[in-house]
Amino acid sequence: MTDPLSALRPWEAPEVTSWGRLPMNAVDRRSGALPLDGDWRFQLLPAPDAPVGGAWSSSYVPGVWTMQSAGADDLPQYTNVRMPYTEFPPQSPAANPTGVYEREMDVPDDWAGRRIVLQVGAAESVLLVHVDGRPVGISKDSHLAAEFDLTDVVRPGERSVVRLTVVKWSDASHIEDQDQWWHGGITRSVLLYATDPLYLADVTVRAAYDGDLRVDCRVRDTRGALPEGWYVSGDLDGRLLAQDTEFDRVNAEDDRVSDFLGEARVHATIPDVRTWNAETPELYDLTVRLHRPDGTVADISRHRVGFRDVEIVGRDLLVNGERVYIRGVNRHDFHPLTGRTVSYDDMRADLVLLKRFGFNAIRTSHYPNDPALYDLADELGLYVVDEADIESHDHAHEIADDPRYLNAFVDRVSRMVLRDKNHPSVIIWSLGNESDYGANHDAAAGWVRRHDPTRPLQYEGAAKRGWADPDVASDIACPMYAPIVDCVAHALSGEQTKPLIQCEYSHAMGNSNGTLADHWAAIESTPGLQGGFIWEFWDHGILQRVSDGRPAGRAGAGLYDNGVAAPGHRWAYGGDFGEPLHDGAFIADGVVFPDRTAKPVLYEHRELAAPVRIRCYQHEGIVLANHQHFRGLDWLAARWELSLADGRVLTGPAELPDLRPGETAAVPLPFTLPEDGGEAWLTLRVTTAEDEAWAPRGTEVCAPQVRLRAAAVTEPGPAAPGRTVRVDDDGLLVHPLLTAAPVLSLWRAPTDNDELGGIARRWRTWGLDTLVRKVVSVRHEGETVTVLAEYAGTAGVVRHRQEFTPVEGGVRVTESAELPPEFDDVARVGSVFETVPGLDLLEWFGQGPWESYPDRSTGAPVGHYALPVDELFTPYLRPQESGGRHGVRRFRLSASDATGIAVELDEPRQVSVTRYRAEDLTAAAHHDELVPRQGCVVHLDAAHRGLGTASCGPDTAPSYLVPAGVHRWSWTLRAL
Numbered sequence: 001m002t003d004p005l006s007a008l009r010p011w012e013a014p015e016v017t018s019w020g021r022l023p024m025n026a027v028d029r030r031s032g033a034l035p036l037d038g039d040w041r042f043q044l045l046p047a048p049d050a051p052v053g054g055a056w057s058s059s060y061v062p063g064v065w066t067m068q069s070a071g072a073d074d075l076p077q078y079t080n081v082r083m084p085y086t087e088f089p090p091q092s093p094a095a096n097p098t099g100v101y102e103r104e105m106d107v108p109d110d111w112a113g114r115r116i117v118l119q120v121g122a123a124e125s126v127l128l129v130h131v132d133g134r135p136v137g138i139s140k141d142s143h144l145a146a147e148f149d150l151t152d153v154v155r156p157g158e159r160s161v162v163r164l165t166v167v168k169w170s171d172a173s174h175i176e177d178q179d180q181w182w183h184g185g186i187t188r189s190v191l192l193y194a195t196d197p198l199y200l201a202d203v204t205v206r207a208a209y210d211g212d213l214r215v216d217c218r219v220r221d222t223r224g225a226l227p228e229g230w231y232v233s234g235d236l237d238g239r240l241l242a243q244d245t246e247f248d249r250v251n252a253e254d255d256r257v258s259d260f261l262g263e264a265r266v267h268a269t270i271p272d273v274r275t276w277n278a279e280t281p282e283l284y285d286l287t288v289r290l291h292r293p294d295g296t297v298a299d300i301s302r303h304r305v306g307f308r309d310v311e312i313v314g315r316d317l318l319v320n321g322e323r324v325y326i327r328g329v330n331r332h333d334f335h336p337l338t339g340r341t342v343s344y345d346d347m348r349a350d351l352v353l354l355k356r357f358g359f360n361a362i363r364t365s366h367y368p369n370d371p372a373l374y375d376l377a378d379e380l381g382l383y384v385v386d387e388a389d390i391e392s393h394d395h396a397h398e399i400a401d402d403p404r405y406l407n408a409f410v411d412r413v414s415r416m417v418l419r420d421k422n423h424p425s426v427i428i429w430s431l432g433n434e435s436d437y438g439a440n441h442d443a444a445a446g447w448v449r450r451h452d453p454t455r456p457l458q459y460e461g462a463a464k465r466g467w468a469d470p471d472v473a474s475d476i477a478c479p480m481y482a483p484i485v486d487c488v489a490h491a492l493s494g495e496q497t498k499p500l501i502q503c504e505y506s507h508a509m510g511n512s513n514g515t516l517a518d519h520w521a522a523i524e525s526t527p528g529l530q531g532g533f534i535w536e537f538w539d540h541g542i543l544q545r546v547s548d549g550r551p552a553g554r555a556g557a558g559l560y561d562n563g564v565a566a567p568g569h570r571w572a573y574g575g576d577f578g579e580p581l582h583d584g585a586f587i588a589d590g591v592v593f594p595d596r597t598a599k600p601v602l603y604e605h606r607e608l609a610a611p612v613r614i615r616c617y618q619h620e621g622i623v624l625a626n627h628q629h630f631r632g633l634d635w636l637a638a639r640w641e642l643s644l645a646d647g648r649v650l651t652g653p654a655e656l657p658d659l660r661p662g663e664t665a666a667v668p669l670p671f672t673l674p675e676d677g678g679e680a681w682l683t684l685r686v687t688t689a690e691d692e693a694w695a696p697r698g699t700e701v702c703a704p705q706v707r708l709r710a711a712a713v714t715e716p717g718p719a720a721p722g723r724t725v726r727v728d729d730d731g732l733l734v735h736p737l738l739t740a741a742p743v744l745s746l747w748r749a750p751t752d753n754d755e756l757g758g759i760a761r762r763w764r765t766w767g768l769d770t771l772v773r774k775v776v777s778v779r780h781e782g783e784t785v786t787v788l789a790e791y792a793g794t795a796g797v798v799r800h801r802q803e804f805t806p807v808e809g810g811v812r813v814t815e816s817a818e819l820p821p822e823f824d825d826v827a828r829v830g831s832v833f834e835t836v837p838g839l840d841l842l843e844w845f846g847q848g849p850w851e852s853y854p855d856r857s858t859g860a861p862v863g864h865y866a867l868p869v870d871e872l873f874t875p876y877l878r879p880q881e882s883g884g885r886h887g888v889r890r891f892r893l894s895a896s897d898a899t900g901i902a903v904e905l906d907e908p909r910q911v912s913v914t915r916y917r918a919e920d921l922t923a924a925a926h927h928d929e930l931v932p933r934q935g936c937v938v939h940l941d942a943a944h945r946g947l948g949t950a951s952c953g954p955d956t957a958p959s960y961l962v963p964a965g966v967h968r969w970s971w972t973l974r975a976l
């Protein structure tokens with residue numbers, strides 16, 4: 001007999017968004033529920049209409065079968081824009097993996113007489129529910145829960161069999177075409193709960209900045225009419241708010257109508273309310289009780305309430321009347337072992353990390369996240385742009401106006417709003433991502449605007465029609481990857497009507513996020529610009545066993561450290577599971593590694609978001625500024641640190657002035673600047689003074705820095721008489737500690753930005769990766785040896801001059817390179833050499849301690865640093881240029897017996913010391929393929945190209961390019 005649910009073929013019927021599903025609501029039923037997580041019987045069918053009847057294996061719920069052995073050969077697949085199959089919407093392919101999950105559930109006997117509900121946290125992409133063989137319901141939307149009333153299906157005290165059939169490909173897949181791995185399974189918890197027949201069907205909390213609190217309750221009774229005399233009450237932090245006498249029968253002319261509607265409101269004004277914002281996320285505990293006519297409690301709903309306002313005034317987005325900067329990131333639900341299932345602890349760790357690095361906002365790209373994420377955002381203080389699960393990227397144009405999908409658009413947006421409306425953290429609704437713009441969007445926007453007038457709405461696809469267009473479904477101009485100049489021009493045009501907050505900017509793929517500081521300089525100096533969301537939080541690398549190519553799954557726990565997979569494992573990206581169609585490493589574009597290890601860009605971001613800044617140094621004092629919106633500086637402690645070029649570092653406690661947000665104060669230097677010591681830098685090490693919810697006391701929050709004294713200009717010293725420099729016939733320096741003499745380098749292992757931005761292609765056309773060196777002359781003049789060489793590429797020749805002069809203890813190298821006009825944008829101009837093995841410690845005076853580049857160096861203060869060479873390298877998933885340090889003045893590279901080399905540079909330069917040649921990095925596709933060399937590969941660059949973000953978005957700014965023409969640099973090499 002055909003199953004009635006399958007007979008509908010709901011996987012190819014976009015009009016069918018659900019059947020038998022209860023309305024979405026904001027009542028949390030997790031506590032007191034019967035959890036149904038754990039191992040379920042499982043079989044994977046080749047298609048949804050294939051018969052069930054094969055052998056059962058088992059699968060862990062919540063989880064995706066694509067990451068578990070039960071999934072056999074249906075492995076993760078990564079595509080960005082394109083669908084993984086050619087069928088047009090609403091069709092799905094004939095080969096359509098379908099997971100059948102089954103388990104028993106013992107319905108408690110004390111649930112007799114109660115209303116019983118099954119909740120499936122999330123299933124992708126179509127869920128069919130049967131209980132004891134009876135069809136119960138259908139649901140779509142892979143990122144929202146579905147509830148089904150089982151009161152008449154199960155019997156308390158008895159055992160029932162629940163079967164969840166999950167169809168992987170469907171009409172819904174065409175509107176879930178987000179840039180991420182494709183999986184199949186049940187990704188969030190399943191539970192069974194019971195309520196009284198008289199129950200709270202929904203609770204809507206509106207808590208305003210002025211203390212006004214409205215709690216609207218929707219009450220239902222499964223027996224039909226509501227009993228005469230029911231009422232609701234609420235208490236806030238234990239203080240009773242209102243009781244029966246005060247409740248207000250909304251929309252009702254007489255009591256009968258109100259009872260019939262089942263609507264009630266608790267209304268109160270809280271005096272001296274502590275308000276909520278991302279800096280001080282004050283929450284109150286609200287308990288709503290539904291009473292039977294005799295006063296006994298039938299149902300309870302608990303909420304954490306934050307009093308705050310959000311509004312747009314002119315072109316400013318205001319939170320509690322303040323024009324807040326949005327320092328956001330896009331976050332997917334991702335985990336390297338489970339794919340899509342994330343635990344509460346994982347989400348907490350994500351958000352804690354974001355707070356520590358100065359973020360104050362998340363866009364839930366590109367679907368409603370796990371409900372716990374919003375609880376955590378409320379608690380830790382993060383603004384949320386809550387985004388509906390709609391992305392039809394590959395077929396955007398067809399779907400946006402397709403009436404068959406109208407219902408799905410409204411369903412997805414409205415259910416998100418109904419679920420998340422009570423979270424103070426949610427300040428903006430988003431209609432979805434990259435789905436063109438059509439009538440289906442306007443329909444969904446209409447629903448939101450009527451239902452929740454308290455929050456702005458955004459949609460990039462609509463904003464694209466015109467940033468200032470009042471008629472499109474976006475209250476915010478929210479472009480993606482708009483160049484800084486375009487944003488500034490818009491803000492200055494006089495045409496701007498909406499806040500400009502980029503929904504995606506600064507693409508974090510590989511070694512990236514160049515010009516982040518330039519973005520923020522523009523934002524903070526241009527009224528109308530308010531921030532944006534970095535793309536994105538995660539590198540979605542899946543932990544994979546190299547031996548059999550399968551996901552390590554939950555067994556991989558702990559098999560990674562510091563961003564690197566354990567031996568025998570790697571971080572898989574697109575193509576690594578043998579998918580013929582994929583989009584490669586484009587899935588690895590986050591500010592954290594797959595194990596949440598911070599990439600260097602996070603330190604850059606932290607500094608740009610610093611709550612305390614040093615404005616300038618003048619008259620023996622500095623000007624400090626409070627850059628927060630709501631908080632004083634009393635939650636911070638500080639120490640000053642003075643770094644002198646001569647190697648001295650002096651520190652002491654620093655007193656932070658009492659500054660309100662936006663205020664500045666002149667503060668005298670807490671020490672006398674020593675007369676000698678050369679170049680001098682003052683760093684303020686700012687830490688949390690007490691425990692914060694997201695950082696224990698003493699956590700560094702920022703380290704603003706100011707230069708107190710510039711380096712004196714020094715003339716190069718005279719040649720050391722009587723000493724010689726050895727240069728061979730090929731014009732190469734001979735030095736006992738170098739295994740490869742310094743030669744010219746114009747190439748770097750292309751970053752993802754270099755590759756996808758087409759920049760590396762130009763370098764290859766010019767032959768910069770295969771330059772052929774030819775020595776032209778070697779001239780001895782006194783103690784000085786001058787070498788002229790030519791480096792021939794396919795498109796031109798570079799003339800390189802090196803002058804070697806013996807100096808006390810070593811050699812001074814003075815170089816110049818003349819790039820022909822054809823080479824007008826190269827990776828670097830500088831020297832590269834290699835050292836003997838054993839020089840494993842780098843000490844330097846310059847920017848650090850983490851990796852920095854010319855257009856990503858604001859977060860790396862000047863100081864004296866020391867790190868093992870092996871820790872200098874950043875293990876980006878796809879090997880590329882990495883490990884650079886900007887602004888290096890001098891460094892020593894030493895062995896454990898203190899032998900080694902010291903290099904002094906004529907001016908602060910980009911330096912890198914790694915175990916890899918540029919060609920080693922270029923040849924490897926994954927980090928685990930790299931074989932470290934014994935010695936060090938040292939680059940000193942006269943000029944190094946900025947990183948930009950051209951893998952998706954603008955390239956670096958012109959000022960960070962390395963142009964053609966003559967470049968000069970000099971350095972001194974000494975043995976220790």
Ligand code: GAL
Pocket residue numbers: 080178179366433434480504507535586589952
């Ligand atoms: C955007 C898109 C994101 C992601 C990003 C590139 O266009 O909204 O989902 O694909 O580009 O990584």
Ligand code: MG
Pocket residue numbers: 080081177178179391393434
């Ligand atoms: Mg996309």
